[in-house]
Amino acid sequence: MRIADVRATTVTVPLQAPLRHGNGCHWGRFVRTIVEVETDDGLVGLGEMGGGGESSEVAFRALKPYLVGRDPQRLEELRFVIANPTASLYNNRTQILAAIEFACLDILGQAWGVPVSEILGGRLREAVPFATYLFFRYPNPQDGSGEIRNPDQLVGQARQLKDQCGFTTHKLKGGVFPPDYELECYRALAAAFPHDRLRFDPNGLWSIEEGLRFGRSIENLNNDYLEDPVYGLNGMRWLRHKLRLPLATNTVVINFEQLAANVLDLAVDVILLDTTFWGGIRPCVKAAALCEAFQLGVSVHSSGELGIQMATMLHLGAVLPNLTFAADAHYHHLQDDIIKGGRFRYESGSVRVPTHPGLGVKLDREKLAEYNELYQRLGSYPYDQDPLRPGWTPTIPNTRWADPAEVRAPKIPF
Ligand SMILES: [Mg+2]
Numbered sequence: 001m002r003i004a005d006v007r008a009t010t011v012t013v014p015l016q017a018p019l020r021h022g023n024g025c026h027w028g029r030f031v032r033t034i035v036e037v038e039t040d041d042g043l044v045g046l047g048e049m050g051g052g053g054e055s056s057e058v059a060f061r062a063l064k065p066y067l068v069g070r071d072p073q074r075l076e077e078l079r080f081v082i083a084n085p086t087a088s089l090y091n092n093r094t095q096i097l098a099a100i101e102f103a104c105l106d107i108l109g110q111a112w113g114v115p116v117s118e119i120l121g122g123r124l125r126e127a128v129p130f131a132t133y134l135f136f137r138y139p140n141p142q143d144g145s146g147e148i149r150n151p152d153q154l155v156g157q158a159r160q161l162k163d164q165c166g167f168t169t170h171k172l173k174g175g176v177f178p179p180d181y182e183l184e185c186y187r188a189l190a191a192a193f194p195h196d197r198l199r200f201d202p203n204g205l206w207s208i209e210e211g212l213r214f215g216r217s218i219e220n221l222n223n224d225y226l227e228d229p230v231y232g233l234n235g236m237r238w239l240r241h242k243l244r245l246p247l248a249t250n251t252v253v254i255n256f257e258q259l260a261a262n263v264l265d266l267a268v269d270v271i272l273l274d275t276t277f278w279g280g281i282r283p284c285v286k287a288a289a290l291c292e293a294f295q296l297g298v299s300v301h302s303s304g305e306l307g308i309q310m311a312t313m314l315h316l317g318a319v320l321p322n323l324t325f326a327a328d329a330h331y332h333h334l335q336d337d338i339i340k341g342g343r344f345r346y347e348s349g350s351v352r353v354p355t356h357p358g359l360g361v362k363l364d365r366e367k368l369a370e371y372n373e374l375y376q377r378l379g380s381y382p383y384d385q386d387p388l389r390p391g392w393t394p395t396i397p398n399t400r401w402a403d404p405a406e407v408r409a410p411k412i413p414f
Contacts, residue, residue, distance in 0.1 A: 001111065003067045005038040006100075008060035011371035012378055013306060014335040017146030018138040018387070018412060020402070022175025022203035022394060027053070027381040027412050028141055030330075032306050034338065034368065035060055037103035039072060045106035046359060047099035048308035049276060053383035055375070059096055072104040075282060083279060094255075094279040101280030102312050102359065109358030116315040116359055120285055127350035128317030131169040131199065131326040132161045133302065134189075135333070136176045138387070141412040149404060151188035158189060161332065165346035168196045169224065169326040175202035175394075178401045179214050190221045197326070199224040204231030204251050207397035208238060215243040224248075224325050225270050225297075231396050233258070237267035246270055250301040254278060259287055263294045270297035270325065275312040277303065284316050292322045300327035307339030310351070311359040314344075318353040338367045378413055387412050 012029045019026040033056040035047035049056050066081055082088070082097040105116045117123045134157060139147040148154050158170050170189055174182040179202070186200050198221055206214065211229035218226070225248040229239060233252050240247050248270035253262050254277045262268050271291050273284040291298045300317050303309075310331050317327050326349070337343045339361040344351045354360025386392050386402065387410035394400055 001043075001071060001073065001107075002040045003037055003070050003072055004040040006060060006064045006067050007036040007038070008057040009034045009036075009368060009372050010055035010057050010375050011306070011338055011368060012375040013338065013371050014414070015333045016335060017140045017148075017333075018410070019135040019173075019330070019333060020137060020176045020386070021135065021173050022205040022398065024382065024384040024386050025138070026304065026383065027387055028414060029378070029381070030304050030306065030334070031055060031375065031380055032309075033057055033060065033099075034306075034308065034363070035099045035103055036363075037067070037072065037100065037107060039107055043107045043110050045072070045103035045110070046308045046361065046363065047101075047103035047106075048306055049095055049099040050304050053381040055380060056096070059093075060099070063096060063100070067100065072107045075101060075104060078104065079279070095276050097279045098276045101282065102275070102308065105281060106358040113357050115353075115355050115357060116281070117318040117353055120281065120315060120319045123318040123353060124321055125318055125353070127347070127352045128300070128314050128323075129169070129326040129350045130165075130167065130329050130346065131171040132158055132165075132167040133171045133173070133328050133330060133332070134158055135173045138412070139409045141409075141414045144409070147409070151185045154185050155188050155192040158193065162193070165332060166349040167326075167346075168349055169199070170196055171199045171201065171328060173201055173203075175205040175398070176402050177404045179206060179210050181404050183214055183217055186218060187221075194222075197222050197224050199227055199248070201227035202229060204228040205394055205396060205398040206230055208235050210397065211235070211239050212242055215239060215245060219244050227272070228252070233261060233267040237265065240267060240269070246297065248272055248297070248299070250274055250277065256287065259290060263290070263296075268296075270299060272299050272301035272328070273316065274301035274303050275309065275316055277301070281312050281316050285319060288320045288322060297324060298322050299325035302328040302330050304330045306334070307337040307344060307361050308359065310344055311354055311361045314351060314353045315359065336367065336371075338364055338371060340364045
């Protein structure tokens with residue numbers, strides 16, 4: 001079996017409302033590049049990649065000469081073909097490798113008649129639990145709905161999602177407003193759901209002192225962990241010694257070098273594994289095994305996904321013995337998907353792991369064309385910009401917070 005073709009199609013799929021985060025905003029939609037790897041015997045494997053609101057089509061096209069003629073079963077070799085750590089110093093391709101790995105695993109699963117979870121070691125669970133993943137949101141640019149800017153709106157959204165999807169863990173993405181205001185919001189969630197689990201993530205934007213102050217203020221709540229309060233292993237290590245709650249990261253332990261550094265001098269308790277950031281599903285399984293050996297916690301990170309990437313997160317979540325936390329996904333903020341049968345459904349806070357061969361998802365060609373057309377019309381968006389504050393950029397540590405009293409809504413093309 002040989003790779004015969006690689007195709008990439010960029011789509012943009014609407015969100016219920018623009019999602020605000022410490023570095024900017026998802027401007028009411030995700031931009032994702034869908035990758036198809038076709039073999040000489042006619043199998044098509046699916047991959048997916050984001051790019052901070054940008055298309056990655058060119059990068060995948062440039063990879064075609066590397067891939068055509070290669071055996072998709074040689075996944076370890078693929079790592080060195082695409083992302084050799086010294087050769088790719090000039091063109092970091094880890095995330096591209098991830099999308100190709102997804103597609104190759106999808107091909108192998110189809111060729112062998114097994115779901116990807118069985119290639120990875122076999123399912124330990126049939127469904128993966130997820131957290132609400134709450135964001136501060138601008139109103140939907142089309143109909144003005146869905147704004148989340150204050151504690152009442154936030155708790156209302158959490159309650160609605162809990163009713164709809166059955167979530168019992170609530171994650172709040174912060175780093176948008178001044179920390180004291182976000183503390184008030186987080187406490188409102190804790191008060192509204194006293195029996196549920198909580199987690200908070202300001203995207204590493206606080207100073208050490210702010211992290212210490214906020215962390216100490218929430219020690220009495222039902223926290224899973226505090227995620228990336230500050231940026232950098234040294235800052236995390238310093239805080240970890242001062243706080244009585246676990247720290248988690250998806251920013252400073254995202255490869256094996258950093259994981260080794262964290263094991264040798266502990267800075268982070270829980271490693272949030274991202275199938276894209278780590279370069280594929282298999283590196284995440286390997287990293288989870290190291291975490292198991294050193295008794296670090298793991299969870300599944302979301303970098304904004306459509307159904308193909310969601311499938312990779314489900315297969316990963318299914319096979320990790322040490323997955324003791326609910327996974328994160330932006331997925332429930334989407335209005336639609338590009339996979340056949342529509343969006344994955346939540347039952348009791350969980351999503352069932354696909355059991356069809358490969359990743360277990362197929363492209364809905366009409367949806368792919370529809371959202372490719374939408375991408376052609378709207379183009380990319382600057383993920384690291386706030387549409388209401390042109391010229392703004394956050395620093396680390398940040399002091400340039402948004403104003404929670406600001407009632408204007410940005411004009412966002414749709
Ligand atoms: Mg995070």
